[in-house]
Amino acid sequence: xxxDRKNRARDGISRRGLLGSAAGVGVAAAGAGVLAGRMxxxxxxxxxxxxxxxxxANQAGIVTxxxxxxxxxxxxxxxxxxxxxxxxxxxxxxxxxRMTAGHEATPDGAIGGGAFAPPSDTGExxxxxxxxxxxxxxxxxxLFTTADGxxxxxxxxxxxxxxxxxxxxxxxxxxxxxxxxDIAIQACADDPQVAxxxxxxxxxxxxxxxxxRWSQLGFGRTSSTSASQATPRNLLGFKDGTRNIKAEDHxxxxxxxxxxxxxxxAWMAGGSYLVTRRIRMLIEPWDRTSLHEQERVxxxxxxxxxxxxxxxxxxxLDLQSAGPSGPLVDTDAHVRLASAEELGGIQILRxxxxxxxGSDGFGHLDAGLFFxxxxxxxxxxxxxxxxxxxxxxALNEYIKHVGSAVFxxxxxxxxxxxxxxxxxxx
Amino acid sequence: xxxDRKNRARDGISRRGLLGSAAGVGVAAAGAGVLAGRMxxxxxxxxxxxxxxxxxANQAGIVTxxxxxxxxxxxxxxxxxxxxxxxxxxxxxxxxxRMTAGHEATPDGAIGGGAFAPPSDTGExxxxxxxxxxxxxxxxxxLFTTADGxxxxxxxxxxxxxxxxxxxxxxxxxxxxxxxxDIAIQACADDPQVAxxxxxxxxxxxxxxxxxRWSQLGFGRTSSTSASQATPRNLLGFKDGTRNIKAEDHxxxxxxxxxxxxxxxAWMAGGSYLVTRRIRMLIEPWDRTSLHEQERVxxxxxxxxxxxxxxxxxxxLDLQSAGPSGPLVDTDAHVRLASAEELGGIQILRxxxxxxxGSDGFGHLDAGLFFxxxxxxxxxxxxxxxxxxxxxxALNEYIKHVGSAVFxxxxxxxxxxxxxxxxxxx
Numbered sequence: 001x002x003x004d005r006k007n008r009a010r011d012g013i014s015r016r017g018l019l020g021s022a023a024g025v026g027v028a029a030a031g032a033g034v035l036a037g038r039m040x041x042x043x044x045x046x047x048x049x050x051x052x053x054x055x056x057a058n059q060a061g062i063v064t065x066x067x068x069x070x071x072x073x074x075x076x077x078x079x080x081x082x083x084x085x086x087x088x089x090x091x092x093x094x095x096x097x098r099m100t101a102g103h104e105a106t107p108d109g110a111i112g113g114g115a116f117a118p119p120s121d122t123g124e125x126x127x128x129x130x131x132x133x134x135x136x137x138x139x140x141x142x143l144f145t146t147a148d149g150x151x152x153x154x155x156x157x158x159x160x161x162x163x164x165x166x167x168x169x170x171x172x173x174x175x176x177x178x179x180x181x182d183i184a185i186q187a188c189a190d191d192p193q194v195a196x197x198x199x200x201x202x203x204x205x206x207x208x209x210x211x212x213r214w215s216q217l218g219f220g221r222t223s224s225t226s227a228s229q230a231t232p233r234n235l236l237g238f239k240d241g242t243r244n245i246k247a248e249d250h251x252x253x254x255x256x257x258x259x260x261x262x263x264x265x266a267w268m269a270g271g272s273y274l275v276t277r278r279i280r281m282l283i284e285p286w287d288r289t290s291l292h293e294q295e296r297v298x299x300x301x302x303x304x305x306x307x308x309x310x311x312x313x314x315x316x317l318d319l320q321s322a323g324p325s326g327p328l329v330d331t332d333a334h335v336r337l338a339s340a341e342e343l344g345g346i347q348i349l350r351x352x353x354x355x356x357x358g359s360d361g362f363g364h365l366d367a368g369l370f371f372x373x374x375x376x377x378x379x380x381x382x383x384x385x386x387x388x389x390x391x392x393x394a395l396n397e398y399i400k401h402v403g404s405a406v407f408x409x410x411x412x413x414x415x416x417x418x419x420x421x422x423x424x425x426x
Numbered sequence: 427x428x429x430d431r432k433n434r435a436r437d438g439i440s441r442r443g444l445l446g447s448a449a450g451v452g453v454a455a456a457g458a459g460v461l462a463g464r465m466x467x468x469x470x471x472x473x474x475x476x477x478x479x480x481x482x483a484n485q486a487g488i489v490t491x492x493x494x495x496x497x498x499x500x501x502x503x504x505x506x507x508x509x510x511x512x513x514x515x516x517x518x519x520x521x522x523x524r525m526t527a528g529h530e531a532t533p534d535g536a537i538g539g540g541a542f543a544p545p546s547d548t549g550e551x552x553x554x555x556x557x558x559x560x561x562x563x564x565x566x567x568x569l570f571t572t573a574d575g576x577x578x579x580x581x582x583x584x585x586x587x588x589x590x591x592x593x594x595x596x597x598x599x600x601x602x603x604x605x606x607x608d609i610a611i612q613a614c615a616d617d618p619q620v621a622x623x624x625x626x627x628x629x630x631x632x633x634x635x636x637x638x639r640w641s642q643l644g645f646g647r648t649s650s651t652s653a654s655q656a657t658p659r660n661l662l663g664f665k666d667g668t669r670n671i672k673a674e675d676h677x678x679x680x681x682x683x684x685x686x687x688x689x690x691x692a693w694m695a696g697g698s699y700l701v702t703r704r705i706r707m708l709i710e711p712w713d714r715t716s717l718h719e720q721e722r723v724x725x726x727x728x729x730x731x732x733x734x735x736x737x738x739x740x741x742x743l744d745l746q747s748a749g750p751s752g753p754l755v756d757t758d759a760h761v762r763l764a765s766a767e768e769l770g771g772i773q774i775l776r777x778x779x780x781x782x783x784g785s786d787g788f789g790h791l792d793a794g795l796f797f798x799x800x801x802x803x804x805x806x807x808x809x810x811x812x813x814x815x816x817x818x819x820a821l822n823e824y825i826k827h828v829g830s831a832v833f834x835x836x837x838x839x840x841x842x843x844x845x846x847x848x849x850x851x852x
Binding site for chain 2: 073111113124125177192193212213219230234237295358362
């Protein structure tokens with residue numbers, strides 16, 4: 001790939017030329033998706049060289065098998081010009097498509113723009129592979145309307161009913177500086193430097209129009225979105241996401257992840273909603289808790305990840321049987337409260353990452369889970385689930401929600417689309 | 427390895443039994459080193475399964491081919507008891523040796539200690555490989571003497587002359603909360619979760635006696651310590667560490683990295699000194715600078731990494747020739763000021779990492795280079811080099827040193843040694 005990245009720049013392939021050819025690929029990919037019905041697993045088409053197609057019926061980075069590393073950024077929009085915002089979204093789209101294909105952010109790149117111009121790519125990914133990079137965009141409630149209901153960019157009437165700030169949940173200890181945002185970009189890749197490079201170059205292109213409100217690095221995935229992936233562990237030491245929605249289960253994905261045409265605003269059809277929660281884990285008290293108590297709190301065994309009473313990780317969760325004292329799976333166990341069985345069938349797609357951000361100033365590591373979920377409607381999926389957890393979860397003694405945000409994630413891109421074109425055009 | 431980690435716990439192998447066998451391996455490794463003269467490359471012995479030997483003439487994690495990821499922690503020591511401190515160092519040694527071999531931190535581990543005890547390993551590395559984990563310990567000046575010269579642990583007379591706080595350099599903007607520390611532990615691994623797990627479990631074992639003063643995650647290495655490694659790029663987009671000392675060059679390593687018996691305190695023979703500098707990169711102004719200026723500032727070309735006037739990365743650095751205007755390599759170019767040629771032959775071993783820690787609250791990413799260097803004497807190697815750079819380096823316009831620390835790194839461990847035994851015994 002290093003060869004690829006560099007030669008693009010040196011050969012002086014024009015942005016137009018590249019876009020043309022990239023869009024051509026997009027046509028084929030999107031076309032295939034349309035023909036086969038809703039394309040729910042763009043990553044199934046990931047090539048051997050580690051690239052995930054950028055254009056498909058749905059955005060990549062949602063049901064794509066979770067990459068190992070994350071760099072997530074939320075932006076504040078400062079421009080008051082709709083034209084400038086749309087221009088930035090178009091520029092970002094070109095850059096994002098290039099980077100996910102393993103090219104530099106721009107045709108000139110880090111070294112091809114001439115000696116007396118600032119390089120148009122920052123260069124730190126020059127020698128790296130695409131690393132399955134995906135870039136996923138979302139729009140926060142505040143992009144549509146100001147706090148007093150003002151119409152910032154002429155899109156207030158297009159704000160989906162499902163896109164409202166999350167309610168305050170019991171126990172929330174949110175830091176405004178780590179919450180909200182007008183626009184979110186999620187970069188996932190198997191190489192962290194590729195993810196960081198992507199966010200940095202997009203932030204750079206937005207200089208003056210947008211600024212980074214908060215960002216979060218995730219060093220290890222804490223869920224799987226494909227049956228082909230092993231279940232990873234979170235920093236509580238437990239396997240996380242055993243019962244997560246898997247890309248291969250198309251019916252479940254369609255039901256709980258992708259917005260359908262009739263749901264709400266037409267421009268969101270094929271999109272989804274993204275919820276992020278920065279969950280600080282109070283790992284010191286957790287680490288002083290007995291194995292029995294830890295397993296009671298979670299509702300699973302720590303070693304195999306099997307549900308209590310089961311033997312293997314994927315054994316059925318038994319919420320009915322009695323255990324030696326009370327129910328086999330406690331009434332306030334995390335898995336019970338988050339289960340579809342207890343929530344009238346509700347499921348969400350989780351895509352979180354472990355984080356460690358230095359120390360907290362009190363002698364402890366600032367560590368936890370950066371929770372990411374995608375759902376068709378956060379109001380009817382995430383909110384009732386989190387209400388149930390926030391009120392009753394035995395785990396609450398060991399965690400603290402310190403950041404929160406929600407974003408409308410537009411659908412995937414056809415050959416002529418840019419990020420947000422279904423919202424800003426038509 | 428997952429099998430290994432789990433079965434150790436389940437089979438109930440005693441700590442004594444495990445230590446015995448691990449120490450046996452240590453004898454062989456250390457013995458080989460002694461026979462062959464000073465063993466300057468413990469990692470050359472890294473096995474196919476991705477483990478780096480823990481016991482050798484020098485500590486691992488110094489000339490070991492740089493692993494991809496870093497978790498570095500500096501601790502404050504709170505206990506006033508020498509016995510308690512020594513006991514902790516012994517406990518840490520046992521845990522560190524186990525974890526670098528790919529085992530859980532303790533024989534009982536995350537699930538083998540019985541249901542009604544807190545697990546003695548936190549569990550998040552249960553399914554992961556050793557990932558070439560190395561753990562390297564260092565002792566700060568403040569461990570030996572208090573600010574008013576007090577002898578905290580009866581080791582004041584053993585404080586090496588080379589171990590004094592670094593002077594204030596021109597332009598330093600140090601945050602005390604990210605500087606100093608009584609003890610440092612550097613965890614390097616190819617999997618970040620393995621490195622984080624190691625630091626967390628060591629911090630946990632020290633609860634009450636020590637606390638985390640600061641910690642730093644590094645997501646990508648910015649140097650090579652072996653001729654077998656490609657040169658990576660820093661967040662300025664330039665290849666970094668082309669002229670770094672390589673493990674294969676034993677004479678240079680002996681001359682500039684390992685403390686010799688006659689240097690200073692006898693207990694430091696075979697040790698080294700560790701300097702850390704958290705260098706924030708002001709990437710926005712850098713990104714607005716022309717390619718020509720960037721290359722002038724660094725003294726190398728951005729694409730290939732060749733020195734100015736050269737063609738290939740490893741071409742000789744030409745500090746004498748004239749260029750089109752002035753010297754080919756500018757008088758204030760970074761490579762010139764850091765070069766052995768300009769510093770009377772001084773070299774240091776670099777082992778830094780790229781970092782990104784969220785945003786800085788002003789709309790920018792908080793990103794940069796966590797600089798790590800090992801040298802035989804920081805006063806005669808790092809200090810004059812940094813003085814030269816701090817006063818003259820053209821790069822200073824784009825960087826800010828915000829954290830700083832120095833530690834004495836004791837020698838490698840023989841079969842009966844623990845971390846610091848040459849300091850606390852004899």
